[in-house]
Amino acid sequence: MHDVLSLIAHHGYAVVFVVVLSEAIGLPVPAAIALLAAGAAVASGALSAPVLLLVAVLGMLVGDSLLFVLGRHMGWALLGWLCKLSVNPETCILRSAESFYKRGKITLVIAKFIPGINTMAPPLAGSMKMDPLLFLQLDVAGATLYALAYGSLGFLFRDFLVAITHGFQTASRAVEMVLLLGLIAYIVYRVQLYRKHSIYRIVPRVQVEELARKLASEDKSNVLLVDVRSHGYYDPNAARIQNSIRLEPNNLPEEIKNLPKDKDIYVYCT
Amino acid sequence: MREATSARVAHLLREKGFNAFVLVGGFAAWRKAGQATEPVPRDDLVKLPTFR
Numbered sequence: 001m002h003d004v005l006s007l008i009a010h011h012g013y014a015v016v017f018v019v020v021l022s023e024a025i026g027l028p029v030p031a032a033i034a035l036l037a038a039g040a041a042v043a044s045g046a047l048s049a050p051v052l053l054l055v056a057v058l059g060m061l062v063g064d065s066l067l068f069v070l071g072r073h074m075g076w077a078l079l080g081w082l083c084k085l086s087v088n089p090e091t092c093i094l095r096s097a098e099s100f101y102k103r104g105k106i107t108l109v110i111a112k113f114i115p116g117i118n119t120m121a122p123p124l125a126g127s128m129k130m131d132p133l134l135f136l137q138l139d140v141a142g143a144t145l146y147a148l149a150y151g152s153l154g155f156l157f158r159d160f161l162v163a164i165t166h167g168f169q170t171a172s173r174a175v176e177m178v179l180l181l182g183l184i185a186y187i188v189y190r191v192q193l194y195r196k197h198s199i200y201r202i203v204p205r206v207q208v209e210e211l212a213r214k215l216a217s218e219d220k221s222n223v224l225l226v227d228v229r230s231h232g233y234y235d236p237n238a239a240r241i242q243n244s245i246r247l248e249p250n251n252l253p254e255e256i257k258n259l260p261k262d263k264d265i266y267v268y269c270t
Numbered sequence: 271m272r273e274a275t276s277a278r279v280a281h282l283l284r285e286k287g288f289n290a291f292v293l294v295g296g297f298a299a300w301r302k303a304g305q306a307t308e309p310v311p312r313d314d315l316v317k318l319p320t321f322r
Contacts, residue, residue: 200277203284205292208303228279229297241297242306246314249275252282261288268293268300269275 012038012047017059020147024063026082026119031060032150039154049155053147060112060143061136064122068135071126078123096120101250105130108138112146211266224263229270241268 016038023031035056041047070078079096099107099117111121125135214223225244240246247255247267259265276292283290293300301307 200274200281203277203280203290203292205273205294207294208299208305211293212303212305226279227297228275238310239301239307240310241300242308246310247279249279252279256283256286256288259283259288263289265280265283265288265290266293267276267280267283267290268296269273270296270298 012041013051013055016052017055020056020059021063024060024119024122025066035147035150036154036157039151040157041154042151043155049151052151053144056147056151057140057143060146061139064139064143065136067119067122068126068130068132068139071123072129073126074123075127079120079127082119082123096124098250100124100128105134105138108135109142109145112142113149206266214264222263224260224265226259226265226267227269228267244268 016034019029019034020031022029038047038052038056042049042052067078083096096117099111099114099121103110105125107117108121108125112118122135122139125138211223214220225241226247227240227244228247228249229240247259273292273294273296276296280290280292295302
């Protein structure tokens with residue numbers, strides 16, 4: 001982190017461009033920190049605000065456009081690949097898709113502020129065949145908002161600039177504190193997630209062999225197989241368990257209205 | 271968490287009064303075991319909004 005701050009102070013626009021571009025294509029680099037530092041550099045007169053905004057938006061636009069085009073041609077395969085690094089790839093795709101489900105195209109404008117969704121939004125828009133011009137308009141709006149938000153914060157907190165340019169040790173401590181708080185927040189989030197998921201463990205589970213036996217018996221008329229895999233696994237030529245039905249996990253309240261209550265329902269995902 | 275989506279859905283179904291179960295290992299385990307599969311019908315492929 002110290003290196004990033006130092007680089008911003010000395011190399012300005014090029015570093016901002018590379019960092020925001022890297023984050024846009026999914027690399028784990030702190031674009032928000034870079035924009036904060038660059039905003040502080042603007043306050044000191046080291047960088048020009050319009051040029052910085054242009055460079056930052058351009059960097060994000062290049063990265064986002066690349067993923068948009070790839071998403072358009074590769075579809076869900078790209079999303080699956082991008083989500084491979086997450087704890088649960090399917091949930092990763094599901095949550096990203098859910099955002100588009102709830103908010104529609106406006107997701108692109110706010111996506112950069114939502115960790116996890118920021119990288120997924122452009123390829124999702126591409127895979128959903130969004131018009132490229134509309135994508136560019138929304139993405140420019142989102143990138144501008146993002147750059148302005150963090151750049152302005154850096155600009156307003158001028159003291160931070162002093163820490164960057166004259167006392168890297170102080171800046172490092174501040175960054176370390178931020179990282180520590182971030183780590184604590186992440187651990188709390190994971191614990192909450194674990195507790196939330198622990199209630200799902202009480203749901204009865206069946207093994208493949210047991211279900212197969214049931215389907216081979218006279219009892220099969222009492223069985224309903226339900227596929228709840230997320231969209232990423234629903235490309236053309238995709239397969240599913242024979243005679244199962246699709247239930248959209250993003251739209252459960254509507255989807256379960258027609259389910260029979262007199263059958264045993266076997267739910268599966270990936 | 272393994273079977274996160276199916277467990278969440280099955281849990282909700284049980285809360286609504288359905289007799290729901292989770293298939294351990296999901297589709298991957300089913301296919302690995304050589305059990306019967308079928309192509310996904312075309313109508314089921316388009317569920318998300320598209321921007322065309």
